[in-house]
Amino acid sequence: MSDFFSIDGNRLIRRYDSEKLWIEPWGENSLRVRATNEAAVEQEDWALLHQTTLTAKIEINGDTASITNGRIRAVVSEGGKVTFFNQNNKVLLEEFVRNRNNLKEFCSSLNIDSREFKPIIGGDYQLTLRFESDPEEKVFGMGQYQHPYLNLKNCTLELAQRNSQASVPFALSSLGYGFLWNNPGIGSVTFGKNITEWKAFSTKQLDYWITAGDTPSEIEEAYAGATGTVPMMPDYGMGFWQCKLRYQTQEELLSVAREYRRRGLPIDVIVIDYFHWVKQGDWKFDRDYWPDPEGMVRELKEMGIELMVSVWPTVDKTCDNYAEMLQKGYLVRTERGLRTTMDFLGDTVFYDPTNPEARDFVWKTVKKNYYDAGIHTFWLDVAEPEYSVYDFENYRYHLGPNVRIGNIYPLMYAKTFFDGMRQEGQNNIVNLLRCAWAGSQRYGALVWSGDIDSSFESLRNQFKAGLNMGLAGIPWWTTDIGGFHGGDPEDPKFRECIIRWFQYGAFCPVFRLHGDRVPAGEPLGTSGGGMCYSGAPNEVWSYGEEAYEIFKKYMLIRENLRPYILGLMKEAHEKGTPPMRPLFYDFPADAGTWDIDDQYMFGPDILVAPVLYEGERKRRVYLPGGACWTETGTGRTFEGGTWIESEAPLDTLPLFVKNNAGIKIL
DSSP states (O other), X not given: OOSSEEEETTEEEEEETTEEEEEEEOSTTEEEEEEESSSSOOOOOTTSOOOOOOOOEEEEETTEEEEEETTEEEEEOTTOOEEEEOTTOOEEEEBOOBOOOTTOOOOOSSOBOSEEEEEOTTSOEEEEEEEEOOTTOOEEEEEEOSSSOSSOTTOEEEESOBTTBEEEEEEEETTTEEEEEOOOSSEEEEEOSSEEEEEEEEESEEEEEEEEOSSHHHHHHHHHHHHOOOOOOOXXXXXXXXXXXXXXXXXXXXXXXHHHHHTXXXXXXXXXXXXXXXXXXXXSOOTTXXXXXXXXXXXHHHTTOEEEEEEOOEEETTSTTHHHHHHTTOBOEESSSOSOSEESSSEEEEBOTTSHHHHHHHHHHHHHHTGGGTOOOEEEOSOSOOOSSOOGGGEEETTEEHHHHGGGHHHHHHHHHHHHHHHTTOOSOXXXXXXXXXXXXXGTEEEEOOSOBSSHHHHHHHHHHHHHHHHTTOOOEEOOBTOSBOOOTXXXXXXXXHHHHHHHHTTSXXXXXXXXXXXXXXXXXXXGGGSXXXXXXXXXXXXXXXXXXXXHHHHHHHHHTHHHHHHHHHHHHHHXXXXXXXXXXXXXXXXXXXXXXXXXXXXXXXXXXXXXXXXXXXXXXXXXXXXXXXXXXXXXXXXXXXXXXXXXXXXOOOEEEETTOOOOOO
C-alpha cells in the first residue's frame, strides 16, 4: 500500500503533509473532489443531493492512484496532481502545476501549485484551484451576468450575487464535461486562454463535482441528477403574466384584470408588486389600500387568474416583527458599523434564511397573512440579497460569514417558501426570484434577470443570460419584457424595443410583462402602502394600436403552444432539460451550432431567431444540419446546415419548425 493513498469504501484518499484529498463517485459518470488542510473534511453537501453508495474502481500503483466511475476516470500522480479522462482516454481536465517539489515530478522554477490554500491569519483559507486550459474550449452556463457573451471562454466572472447577477457555478464544456464549483463563498473564476482559475476568498475546503458526457444533454441530465430538478410547472405558469411597477390599490389591480377579460385576452397570472404592505417585515397587506384580500383572490380565481404577491426579505427596525426577530437571532449581522443591510424607504435588516428557525418564522407569518387568503405563488424579490453596500466581508449569517457562504442566500430564501408550501400539501410550486445558486431549481425557483435597462443592448444581454442560466441548471427563467428601468409607452423607439422583446418573451419559459415605465405616477400617501410611487401604465393596450395588435398575436401564439410547452415543462421536471437552449444542445454534431449566439431552440422542434437590433427588418438565420426546416411565416422549407435570410417586419419573429413537427404556431 502507498504511503500517500488509502481506500475507504468507494472513496480514494490521499494524504500529504496537512492536506487530505478525497475523490469519490457521486452519480453516474461523475466524481466529487474535496480537499482540506483542516483536521477533518466537512460533510456539508451544499448544492449536491446526497448520493447512495455507488461502485467505483479504485487502483493504487505505488505512488499513483486512479478512480473510475462509468465514463470518467481520475488519475492522481505521485505529486498529487489530478487529471480527468473520459472513457476514450481523452483528457477532459488537468490540474495546472508548475513547481519543483520534493518528489521531483515537475521541473519549473515558477513554484505554482494546483490547489493553493493560503491561510488567512487567525481564520480560514483563501483557496485557488488551477487547471490547464485548452484555448479552443468553449464554456457555457455559470448563471446570469450582464454582458454580451454566451461562450464564457476568456471571461472572468465574479462569484457573487448582485441585483441582475446570479452566480450559479456550473460550467458546461465543449470538451465533454460539466463542472460544479460546490462552494457558496464569494470568489471569482477565470476561463483564461492559458489557465482556468477558480478562487474562494474565504473557505475551509475545496469542493467540486465533475461529470463526463458524450453530448450536452447527457451532461445536463447528470447535473440535474446530482443537484435536483424543478417541480412540475403548474398550468397557470405556462401562459401570460401581467405585472407593472406597481399597482397601488386593490381596485386598480382588479380593474386591469377585468379589462383583460373584457378584451378576451389570455392571462394566467397578475402580480402585486412591493410596498403593498405597511412596513417591510410585516409581510401583510396595508388594508387602507388592499381592504379585502380574500375577496380579491376570489374574484380573480373566478376569472381564471392566479394572484402572485411580492415578498421582500427586509425587516424594518420599526415594524412589528423586528424586536422578536432580533432577540431570537433571525437577522443578518454586520461585523462593523450599524446593523443596516439595506436602506430603501426604511432602515432595514435582512432576515437570515440560513437559520431554519428564521425560515419557519417568516413562513408562518406569510402563511397567516397571504397563503391562508388563497395566495399560493410568491415573488421573492431582493433575493441576492441586495445590500446597499456590497461589502461581502461585513455580513455574517447563522451558517457563517457572508464571504464564506453568502452565495447560498437565494437558495435558502427559496427553500423557506418551498418547504412551507409543501407542508401545506402543495406540489406544483413556482416562486419568482431575482437570484439563484446551484440547486435553487429544486425549490421551485423561477429566476428573472433583475432590474435591467430598457434598451436593445439590454435585450441582447438578457438573451445570452437566459441561455446560460438554463445550461447552469436553472430551467425556469424570464425577463422583465421591455426591461425594468425606464421606457416611455409614448416613445416610438421604445415601442419598437418592447415589441421585439415581447415577441422573444413569448418563447421564454415564462412569458411575463413588467417594468418601471416613465413618467412615474405620484404616491397616494405619506405612509404605509401609499408612500411609494408607481410607474406609468404597462398593460398590453398601453403602447398604441399597432403594438397592441402585435402583442395580441403573440399572446395567442403562446396559448396555442400550451400542449407543446407542457411537454417542455415535463422534460425540465423529469430530466432537467432547459426549455430554451443554444442550438448545439440539440445539434452537437453540427460544429457550426457551437458558434451561434443569437438564436436558440425552444424545445426540440422550434428554432427562434429574435430580432435584437433597432430598425432591423430582416436577419440571417443558421439552420442546423441533420434536419429539414419550415419557416412558419412563409411556409418555405430548407435543408439544414445552411444560412438563409429571413424577412422580419415589425410584426414578425422568425420562427422555424423542425421536420414538419405538426406544431400549430397560430
